Amino acid sequence: MQFELLATDGKARAGNLTTDHGMIETPIFMPVGTAGTVKGVHQRELKKDINPDIILGNTYHLYLRPQTEILKKAGGLHKFMNWDRSILTDSGGYQVYSLSENRKIREEGVKFKSHIDGSHHLFTPENVMEIQREIGADIIMAFDECTPYPCDYQYAKKSMEMTHRWLDRCIAHLEITPEVYNYKQSLFPIVQGSVYKDLRKRSAEYIASVNADGNAIGGLSVGEPAEEMYAMTEVVTEILPHHKPRYLMGVGTPINILECIALGIDMFDCVMPTRNARNGMLFTAHGSINMRNRKWRDDFSPIDEMGITWVDTEYSKAYLKHLFSVNEMLAKQIATIHNLGFYLWLVREARKHILAGDFLVWKEKMVKQMDKRL
Amino acid sequence: MQFELLATDGKARAGNLTTDHGMIETPIFMPVGTAGTVKGVHQRELKKDINPDIILGNTYHLYLRPQTEILKKAGGLHKFMNWDRSILTDSGGYQVYSLSENRKIREEGVKFKSHIDGSHHLFTPENVMEIQREIGADIIMAFDECTPYPCDYQYAKKSMEMTHRWLDRCIAHLEITPEVYNYKQSLFPIVQGSVYKDLRKRSAEYIASVNADGNAIGGLSVGEPAEEMYAMTEVVTEILPHHKPRYLMGVGTPINILECIALGIDMFDCVMPTRNARNGMLFTAHGSINMRNRKWRDDFSPIDEMGITWVDTEYSKAYLKHLFSVNEMLAKQIATIHNLGFYLWLVREARKHILAGDFLVWKEKMVKQMDKRL
Numbered sequence: 001m002q003f004e005l006l007a008t009d010g011k012a013r014a015g016n017l018t019t020d021h022g023m024i025e026t027p028i029f030m031p032v033g034t035a036g037t038v039k040g041v042h043q044r045e046l047k048k049d050i051n052p053d054i055i056l057g058n059t060y061h062l063y064l065r066p067q068t069e070i071l072k073k074a075g076g077l078h079k080f081m082n083w084d085r086s087i088l089t090d091s092g093g094y095q096v097y098s099l100s101e102n103r104k105i106r107e108e109g110v111k112f113k114s115h116i117d118g119s120h121h122l123f124t125p126e127n128v129m130e131i132q133r134e135i136g137a138d139i140i141m142a143f144d145e146c147t148p149y150p151c152d153y154q155y156a157k158k159s160m161e162m163t164h165r166w167l168d169r170c171i172a173h174l175e176i177t178p179e180v181y182n183y184k185q186s187l188f189p190i191v192q193g194s195v196y197k198d199l200r201k202r203s204a205e206y207i208a209s210v211n212a213d214g215n216a217i218g219g220l221s222v223g224e225p226a227e228e229m230y231a232m233t234e235v236v237t238e239i240l241p242h243h244k245p246r247y248l249m250g251v252g253t254p255i256n257i258l259e260c261i262a263l264g265i266d267m268f269d270c271v272m273p274t275r276n277a278r279n280g281m282l283f284t285a286h287g288s289i290n291m292r293n294r295k296w297r298d299d300f301s302p303i304d305e306m307g308i309t310w311v312d313t314e315y316s317k318a319y320l321k322h323l324f325s326v327n328e329m330l331a332k333q334i335a336t337i338h339n340l341g342f343y344l345w346l347v348r349e350a351r352k353h354i355l356a357g358d359f360l361v362w363k364e365k366m367v368k369q370m371d372k373r374l
Numbered sequence: 375m376q377f378e379l380l381a382t383d384g385k386a387r388a389g390n391l392t393t394d395h396g397m398i399e400t401p402i403f404m405p406v407g408t409a410g411t412v413k414g415v416h417q418r419e420l421k422k423d424i425n426p427d428i429i430l431g432n433t434y435h436l437y438l439r440p441q442t443e444i445l446k447k448a449g450g451l452h453k454f455m456n457w458d459r460s461i462l463t464d465s466g467g468y469q470v471y472s473l474s475e476n477r478k479i480r481e482e483g484v485k486f487k488s489h490i491d492g493s494h495h496l497f498t499p500e501n502v503m504e505i506q507r508e509i510g511a512d513i514i515m516a517f518d519e520c521t522p523y524p525c526d527y528q529y530a531k532k533s534m535e536m537t538h539r540w541l542d543r544c545i546a547h548l549e550i551t552p553e554v555y556n557y558k559q560s561l562f563p564i565v566q567g568s569v570y571k572d573l574r575k576r577s578a579e580y581i582a583s584v585n586a587d588g589n590a591i592g593g594l595s596v597g598e599p600a601e602e603m604y605a606m607t608e609v610v611t612e613i614l615p616h617h618k619p620r621y622l623m624g625v626g627t628p629i630n631i632l633e634c635i636a637l638g639i640d641m642f643d644c645v646m647p648t649r650n651a652r653n654g655m656l657f658t659a660h661g662s663i664n665m666r667n668r669k670w671r672d673d674f675s676p677i678d679e680m681g682i683t684w685v686d687t688e689y690s691k692a693y694l695k696h697l698f699s700v701n702e703m704l705a706k707q708i709a710t711i712h713n714l715g716f717y718l719w720l721v722r723e724a725r726k727h728i729l730a731g732d733f734l735v736w737k738e739k740m741v742k743q744m745d746k747r748l
Contacts, residue, residue: 035696035697035700035702036693036696036697037697037702037704039702039703039704040703040704040707041704042685042688042704042707042708043688043689044684044688061700065696065699065700066671066692066696066699070671070672070692070696073672073674074672074674074690074692074693079674080674080690080692080693080696081693082688082689082690082693297440297444298444298447298448300447300448300453300454310418311416314416314417314418314456315417315456316448316454316456318440318444318448318454319410319448319454319455319456322409322410322439322440322444322454323409323410323411325439325440326409326435326439328409328411328413329413329414329703329706329707330411330413330414330415330416332703333414333416333703333707334416
């Protein structure tokens, strides 16, 4: 993996990250493809209409279904889902904490019951590395504990220390676990420490010291106020190495993304554009739209005059509102393409403005503009 | 509306039906777009990948939501859903009988309660013509009673006679109801008579006598054995005018369609390819596939080697099986495009073979081939 930093504008950065599946222009938003599909979007549309250089898969979901054995037989997730660009997989940790039942967190790892069939499983730093080898993402994540919010200081500290020990085990095990396919996989470690500056600082220093290809910040966007998220991100980005990509996990709203780009983040993922789309909420450059609102029922103007993706001008607000009212699949399909198209447009615009050196002015304008309900 | 009969092969026919929204090559299968959307398919995909010359909308659903007032404001259903080819709407009768509550059938019309909110409504031959004017389909259907199966002779006879009287009222009212948009709408009357040959004969004679632009056969594919359906279709097609298109409503399986083309039918519609797709059943030239079957889980071959639509070779059986297992939207989207693509391919092939004069041999081969479970 290569990371070339092309320009900085304040703390904001524009770079090119290259994996064996191609180049990723940063800052980047990675659409979430939980179970090997970005919900409601054909791979062809994802590539042509939304055009991200990388997408995300969830280890927890893929491990349970279709199961790693099937993915291995398929030749890895890229081939299984027919996606030839980069993929990042999380470590499964977050879903174990949020979805599974009866989870027991020990030094060894996490015992849990599947949310699907109640079957018993154990995730350890070691087997999660093996699972991610077999899934075959280009970027794989260290196994960590993502602490909830709020989280008391003592728990956050102990958890962070365990996450660091788990990281050592991930690195050690990855070294003795050969790649399954003919391309390189890069491990990103994860900074934890809840909302405590001293813990975040210590964690960032530890993570920086392992000299990974890229680094991630976890345990944010879990319910804390945005100001706390920004404060923690700022503490961490000042410590993480400048010449490595930085990934802020699970963030966020369009405004969160611009603010965190301003703090030096290069990579983002979040279910918000896709999940909110399915609930009828559209993000635009001029604010968010609740498509279920009755006022759109006879508004025959295009969904979004900006026309970032083809759906924006192909369909009217009245038509999309109707599709949501009658609970038609096409409603979710249209809204998902719109929202992902908008998120990708936003990070591409951010990159342009960083390269042009006027990012902060543009960001301030956009944050104001987007902070509305249409 | 123009109908040019290009060739016959036995009783099978190939023709060109022209409305103000373009030419329809017959025999044709019309995908069902109940509420102004073919479920799970973007208009762009429908046009480019499936490519039907005409689709169907349901008056009952559209009348309830988004409501005719909205469609009128939009400039009709074509504009509302952004579909510039032909549309046919049914009369709403069938859904009133199958979906609504507390329906009361009287000479005046049918009183019913909406299946959505329990609100009270009345459909009459007159107001159904007005509603279909405002929806704006190119082909509109007479208001009829679709008798259930089984249906006793006396009820079938009385119902058929009322359907004929309703037809007279439809015709009379349509004459005094101006077109709402700047294109012509053609009314198709409907032959009824349950599974009684003498009633079907009488009904077909009456329907033929009104000299409409095209004629339909209703009340079949409601649970009767296929042999009865074929027998009734045969009685009716011998009476209906040769130089007018014939539409067999709600039919059917790929085999039903080929058999009824052989009996002289030109137009079909059915929810089967779309509904079955959503349940994981795929139709192919070599039989049907239950995509939920465990045996596909590690079959990485293309969905359908024939590759009629792009999804067939873009995705593997194992991937599609996985998507159905985890209940992902994309499963339904892929299967719907596949099935509709296959149905349209089938009627286009039928047309080619009718034009070539070898339809019957080809039909026999296809019927044998498709009558399998893969």
